Amino acid sequence: xxxxxxxxxxxxxxxxxxxxxxxxxxxxxxxxxxxxxxxxxxxxxxxxxxxxxxxxxxxxxxxxxxxxxxxxxxxxxxxxxxxxxxxxxxxxxxxxxxxxxxxxxxxxxxxxxxxxxxxxxxxxxxxxxxxxxxxxxxxxxxxxxxxxxxxxxxxxxxxxxxxxxxxxxxxxxxxxxxxxxxxxxxxxxxxxxxxxxxxxxxxxxxxxxxxxxxxxxxxxxxxx
Amino acid sequence: xxxxxxxxxxxxxxxxxxxxxxxxxxxxxxxxxxxxxxxxxxxxxxxxxxxxxxxxxxxxxxxxxxxxxxxxxxxxxxxxxxxxxxxxxxxxxxxxxxxxxxxxxxxxxxxxxxxxxxxxxxxxxxxxxxxxxxxxxxxxxxxxxxxxxxxxxxxxxxxxxxxxxxxxxxxxxxxxxxxxxxxxxxxxxxxxxxxxxxxxxxxxxxxxxxxxxxxxxxxxxxxx
DNA sequence: GTCTATAACGGGATAGAC
DNA sequence: GTCTATCCCGTTATAGAC
Numbered sequence: 001x002x003x004x005x006x007x008x009x010x011x012x013x014x015x016x017x018x019x020x021x022x023x024x025x026x027x028x029x030x031x032x033x034x035x036x037x038x039x040x041x042x043x044x045x046x047x048x049x050x051x052x053x054x055x056x057x058x059x060x061x062x063x064x065x066x067x068x069x070x071x072x073x074x075x076x077x078x079x080x081x082x083x084x085x086x087x088x089x090x091x092x093x094x095x096x097x098x099x100x101x102x103x104x105x106x107x108x109x110x111x112x113x114x115x116x117x118x119x120x121x122x123x124x125x126x127x128x129x130x131x132x133x134x135x136x137x138x139x140x141x142x143x144x145x146x147x148x149x150x151x152x153x154x155x156x157x158x159x160x161x162x163x164x165x166x167x168x169x170x171x172x173x174x175x176x177x178x179x180x181x182x183x184x185x186x187x188x189x190x191x192x193x194x195x196x197x198x199x200x201x202x203x204x205x206x207x208x209x210x211x212x213x214x215x216x217x218x219x220x221x222x223x224x
Numbered sequence: 225x226x227x228x229x230x231x232x233x234x235x236x237x238x239x240x241x242x243x244x245x246x247x248x249x250x251x252x253x254x255x256x257x258x259x260x261x262x263x264x265x266x267x268x269x270x271x272x273x274x275x276x277x278x279x280x281x282x283x284x285x286x287x288x289x290x291x292x293x294x295x296x297x298x299x300x301x302x303x304x305x306x307x308x309x310x311x312x313x314x315x316x317x318x319x320x321x322x323x324x325x326x327x328x329x330x331x332x333x334x335x336x337x338x339x340x341x342x343x344x345x346x347x348x349x350x351x352x353x354x355x356x357x358x359x360x361x362x363x364x365x366x367x368x369x370x371x372x373x374x375x376x377x378x379x380x381x382x383x384x385x386x387x388x389x390x391x392x393x394x395x396x397x398x399x400x401x402x403x404x405x406x407x408x409x410x411x412x413x414x415x416x417x418x419x420x421x422x423x424x425x426x427x428x429x430x431x432x433x434x435x436x437x438x439x440x441x442x443x444x445x446x447x448x
Numbered sequence: 449g450t451c452t453a454t455a456a457c458g459g460g461a462t463a464g465a466c
Numbered sequence: 467g468t469c470t471a472t473c474c475c476g477t478t479a480t481a482g483a484c
Contacts, residue, residue: 025252025351026250026252026349026351027253028249028250028252028253029251029252029351120348121348123398123402124344124345124348124397124398124401124402125250127249127250127253160423163423163427164427166398166399166402167395167398167399167427169398170394170395170397170398170399171391171394171395173348173394173398174347174348174390174391174393174394174397174398175390175391175394177348178347178348178390195437195439198437198438199384199387199437201437202431202434202435202436202437203387203388203391203431203432203434204431205431205434206430206431206433206434207426207427207428207429207430207431208427209430210426210427210429210430211426212426213419213422213423213425213426214422215419
């Protein structure tokens with residue numbers, strides 16, 4: 001894991017290169033020849049190890065997403081345990097959801113930046129394949145966190161909380177996807193993961209706790 | 225504008241088809257041949273009217289973004305005028321920013337859905353070209369709305385407010401980009417633009433007003 | 449202005465030697 | 467397992483007829 005020399009097995013070299021290039025240029029925008037050239041291997045090696053470009057993508061994606069989502073669920077379980085019979089706070093749920101994404105940046109250095117960018121991109125990737133895989137991965141995770149939010153904020157309706165959870169996904173996704181060199185300010189500050197986490201929680205927490213807007217068609221501002 | 229028959233000029237037919245396909249499959253994932261086949265014109269017509277695939281993209285993008293951003297600025301100006309010498313509320317600023325995006329869905333019907341999806345995608349599009357164009361368009365707009373937020377919430381530091389404005393962009397971008405058929409619930413509800421707008425403002429408003437988190441590396445809660 | 453035809457190239461995938 | 471060589475297809479772009 002630490003030795004990043006040239007001695008890595010071929011399939012991992014391919015995965016690393018594909019990860020980097022998919023993150024930078026998207027799936028459709030990256031050719032197998034770029035990947036194999038960057039990995040220092042032959043084009044045929046991809047087909048031998050993965051079978052096709054699509055399967056390679058699937059391999060790249062699960063190598064990233066699975067451990068992060070596992071950590072999310074683990075942190076959520078720990079937060080629920082620590083809160084004893086009470087449900088954990090909104091902030092604790094948010095932290096369990098956001099921290100693994102942010103932490104990966106610090107712990108994996110340059111590759112962490114690549115990974116988070118790749119993940120952010122994948123959520124809005126045009127390819128049906130990519131989004132299908134993301135949703136597959138997100139299904140159980142989403143239900144778990146939705147349920148946790150419902151217990152943390154019982155006075156907001158569940159479907160409203162689901163919408164808000166999606167908004168949380170939106171924020172973290174976008175912040176991960178936009179490269180930090182790029183105008184718009186240093187959105188992520190990879191050196192200050194804790195600060196970014198506090199920033200996100202300070203912004204998102206009040207929105208999740210906020211009372212739901214009144215239902216109904218176009219009634220102006222009637223408020224019971 | 226209303227007559228959407230086959231009598232439309234070639235260049236507009238190309239723009240319409242390109243808009244639809246770029247939205248569905250991304251820039252790199254769409255070929256000129258798909259576009260021209262869908263538009264019922266010849267491949268060479270693209271080069272005659274636009275010069276290249278990139279220039280076609282630029283044309284598609286500005287046709288969409290420019291009127292929306294113009295309306296955003298106009299609504300902001302109107303809100304500032306209505307609030308007299310006082311600055312407008314956070315909610316008024318948010319509405320000026322969000323409403324044009326949402327309204328386009330209702331007013332343009334199916335094409336509105338296509339457009340919003342295209343816009344949402346473009347913000348995280350892997351292509352440097354696309355993002356460069358988006359940023360170009362966003363520059364002045366971002367400054368204007370940032371300034372408006374700073375006056376609406378003077379007790380939150382400007383850079384924090386800029387970060388939060390980006391979070392607003394993230395939410396609207398994501399909600400626009402995710403197709404509504406797709407699991408994750410009907411995030412946008414194009415039939416109920418007003419409801420969606422209230423929902424967004426109810427969620428985002430409190431986050432923007434929230435006190436900024438304490439600064440500094442890992443010092444707990446020192447606040448000068 | 450719009451078409452046909454073709455150039456010039458790069459893409460993913462595969463067969464078979466080693 | 468890994469390479470070379472090649473197939474076959476789709477891509478952007480252009481030249482020239484109409």
